[in-house]
Amino acid sequence: MKEKTQKNARAAFIGEAKAYFRLLAFAEKAREEGIPQIELLFRAIAEAERVHATRNLNLIKDIIVKDTDTNLESAFEQEKSISENEYPDFLKDAEDEGEKAAVFAFSQARDAESFHAKLYERAIFQSMKEDVKAYQVCQVCGYVTDKKAPKKCPICGAPEEQFKAISP
Numbered sequence: 519m520k521e522k523t524q525k526n527a528r529a530a531f532i533g534e535a536k537a538y539f540r541l542l543a544f545a546e547k548a549r550e551e552g553i554p555q556i557e558l559l560f561r562a563i564a565e566a567e568r569v570h571a572t573r574n575l576n577l578i579k580d581i582i583v584k585d586t587d588t589n590l591e592s593a594f595e596q597e598k599s600i601s602e603n604e605y606p607d608f609l610k611d612a613e614d615e616g617e618k619a620a621v622f623a624f625s626q627a628r629d630a631e632s633f634h635a636k637l638y639e640r641a642i643f644q645s646m647k648e649d650v651k652a653y654q655v656c657q658v659c660g661y662v663t664d665k666k667a668p669k670k671c672p673i674c675g676a677p678e679e680q681f682k683a684i685s686p
């Protein structure tokens with residue numbers, strides 16, 4: 519794909535992906551305000567933006583999505599970078615500015631990302647083609663484990679019921 523179109527497809531993908539989450543937040547607000555038709559409108563358009571995001575991503579799929587070994591490496595590198603660089607920087611700023619909720623969210627996300635990196639690292643060095651087992655994802659902080667859901671999340675303390683299984 520030629521340079522400008524590739525750049526635009528990336529931008530369009532990111533824009534639509536953001537719109538999806540933003541519109542779901544708008545829908546939630548409309549629900550709280552007791553305006554169900556507007557809630558549905560936001561949810562419907564959010565779904566449409568999700569379709570667009572996927573379609574734009576498909577245009578650049580060959581550039582972004584490689585074979586699984588390469589994808590594991592790049593997913594690992596991303597987690598490592600975000601947990602060792604981005605989140606620690608964000609955390610420092612949030613501390614400097616006394617933004618307690620952000621301090622909480624960024625520090626837990628940093629910890630969860632480093633667990634994600636560990637899971638990828640293990641996947642890179644082990645053959646994962648034989649037994650397939652489920653993962654459990656904390657819906658509060660994003661901690662992921664390949665064991666059964668803990669009684670309490672080791673990062674945020676959420677109870678077992680807050681874990682969502684990703685199973686075959």
Ligand SMILES: [Fe+2]
Nearest residue numbers: 597630631634
């Ligand atoms: Fe992650």
Ligand SMILES: [Fe+2]
Nearest residue numbers: 656659671674
């Ligand atoms: Fe958690």
